[in-house]
Amino acid sequence: MSWLDKVRNSLPFVPKRETPDNLWHKCPNCGTMLFTKEYEENQSVCPKCEHHGRIGPDARFDAIFDSGIYVPLPSPAVKEDPLKFRDSKRYPDRLKAARTATGEQDALINASGRIEGLKAVVGVQHFAFMGGSMGMAVGAAFVAGVEAAIAEQAPYIIFTAAGGARMQEGILSLMQMPRTTVAIQKLHETGLPYIVVLTDPTTGGVTASYAMLGDIQIAEPGALIGFAGQRVIESTIREKLPPGFQRAEYLLDHGMLDRVVHRHHLRAELANLIGFLCPAGAA
Template identity: 50%
Template sequence: MNWITNFVRPKIRALVQADTPDDLWVKSPATGQMIFKKDLEKNMWVCPYSGHHMRISARKRLETLFDDGEFATVELPKTPVDPLKFKDLKRYVDRVKDADAKNEDKEAIIVAHGSMGGSPVVIAAFNFSYMGGSMGTAVGEGLLTAAKLAVVQQAPLLVIPASGGARMQQGILSLMQMPRSIIAVDMVKEAGLPYVVLLTDPTTGGVSASFAMLGDLQIAEPGAMIGFAGKRVIEETIREQLPEGFQTAEYLLEHGMLDMVVHRHEMRDTLIRVFGLLMHKDPAAPVVPLVEKKAEAPAVEEPVKSEAPEGLPID
């Protein structure tokens, strides 16, 4: 051991580690390649090598959709934190505290409103990083709040699920959010307003079995997993091998479950165009009335004078 090993090397290592962030690179889950984080953020968290759409937070997604990334969030009604005093390997209240500590927003859903293409829009976006985006009583309140706000503002409602399903720590109360979410959808449709669903990875369980599949238009991101139960559970139940790509957005589009699969770079422009078509039902140009042409009287043909052959008299 010498002075270089004991003194110089630790100083250099400390200097390098102090100036280098821990999250400078991100590993692509599709290819395993390391991607510079700033380049990934500029590319809207889409892998530049494979086109894989990585999961993003609800707030980042809202920033990509609203005009200039500006929006206002709505405070949701308060709900009981642990109505059943549930405990499995860990107390439910402790799981909630851990999720609160890791997330800026204190629930699995954010309700926001702003403008897209200059027109008002209400968006309810799920945050998968908060307990897997599971649907509990607070999520049910969020969907009802979003629906009421859309009706008041006479604006379309866009719901962006990213969820593993119902929050089973709330038992039957979580399952009751399925019919409550249907009530929210009916409120918007009865008001004659568009209800559009943007399905992201993953959309499963009670979420896919309720409001997530009732949109006037069903749009999904490429590669998103959409279904009820997982592939492994289904294969073990039916004891058959499922086809390749089962439950992906592309598979569902091919089999008529979706209307469109849209790349994240084109999503905002696509939604603006869709909302413009659904909200402005009047024709873009004045309607020119058709003028009926008067029926003309048929031409009367003059009688043809017959001529007798040469040398024969004509009576």
């Protein structure tokens, strides 16, 4: 036995240190490695390039409502798998996997609370739940959110994030477009505001319906917003699209949005809007 083996064998055994897989987060925009804890404490905004990451309902409600205090609204029950749809997996299996991964019943969650002392009902689409796709459950949750806002005499604020309609529900998912439009009209008839905050990404049938019907249209910086994809548009019109096409800043410059607001300033911005649009009933 060599002297090296003797020294090595005489050393106490030190087990390999295990590093959690989620300790670091790599910014998809600038590539900076960030501590996940610090990144989440910064509302999932990169401190170097200000890229706004995608966040779910819990993080959104904590950031928007006063002291993170809110009351979740129950998700309406709808018929699941009405078309008995199956692609590479059965639709119920996809729903089960999404619910296990996110802890949510479906892609749209509502909650009521106060924003700088003013009443509000807020809906948040969860992109991690099957791409935030719009099906019957999302349509029912949207209507329920509007009805809760009317009952509380508060504005309804929706944070959109979706890849479009849910293909597993076919025409039934597309029927949610007029359904949500009618709900918005009922909100308007009571004199209550409907405020839309478009987050990354908001596309497809969601963009073609309730995402673009707000009294005020706000977007987060850099959010992808559009109906068809860029490659589809370019192949249809046979032209190259301009830089930044379908991004929030481009839409603001072309009159599609009222404001682009940093995530850290959203709560104050929404409070100001609620105060302007319904000063009598929001307190």
